[in-house]
Amino acid sequence: MPHDLTAPGSPEDIPGTAGAGLHWRALESLYASAPINHMFRSSLEITGEGRSRIVFLVEPGSFHAAGAAHGTIYFKMLDDAAFYAANTHVTDRFLLTTSFNMHLSKPIKGGRIVAEGRWVSGRRRVLVAESWLVDEDGDECGRGTGTFMRSRIALSSLPGYSIPPVSA
Numbered sequence: 001m002p003h004d005l006t007a008p009g010s011p012e013d014i015p016g017t018a019g020a021g022l023h024w025r026a027l028e029s030l031y032a033s034a035p036i037n038h039m040f041r042s043s044l045e046i047t048g049e050g051r052s053r054i055v056f057l058v059e060p061g062s063f064h065a066a067g068a069a070h071g072t073i074y075f076k077m078l079d080d081a082a083f084y085a086a087n088t089h090v091t092d093r094f095l096l097t098t099s100f101n102m103h104l105s106k107p108i109k110g111g112r113i114v115a116e117g118r119w120v121s122g123r124r125r126v127l128v129a130e131s132w133l134v135d136e137d138g139d140e141c142g143r144g145t146g147t148f149m150r151s152r153i154a155l156s157s158l159p160g161y162s163i164p165p166v167s168a
Contacts, residue, residue, distance in 0.1 A: 027046055074108070079146060096151045108135060
């Protein structure tokens with residue numbers, strides 16, 4: 001979905017973040033363009049430097065035999081939220097997940113889940129970020145920490161990494 005880069009509350013309202021805001025919108029576009037994300041009803045919002053939020057609709061098609069979200073769904077949401085939080089600090093290269101630890105604390109029986117990501121440390125070669133999942137009741141369902149490494153893949157070479165048109 002196109003973003004109005006001049007809307008109140010946008011990165012341009014925060015001193016020193018105008019260029020960052022363009023990078024953040026391009027990361028959101030990259031997320032939306034990934035073929036894997038066409039399998040899920042989800043959307044990414046970069047909420048600030050080192051911060052991301054993914055709203056994800058967990059549906060029965062992703063349940064295991066006991067009627068709750070399979071662990072792969074937890075991993076996807078946690079990894080993506082941490083990844084994009086970390087990638088706000090890297091404007092030239094695509095990051096790769098090198099390790100990820102998860103702690104699952106509550107079964108997800110479906111519905112709207114919010115994955116929040118926060119960069120923790122690192123800016124050069126390896127970055128660390130954490131993430132957590134919150135269900136519709138406001139309960140934490142899981143938490144994770146990942147390490148991410150700069151790849152050789154230039155963000156600018158990826159077709160999905162583009163600034164969406166500004167809506168009028």
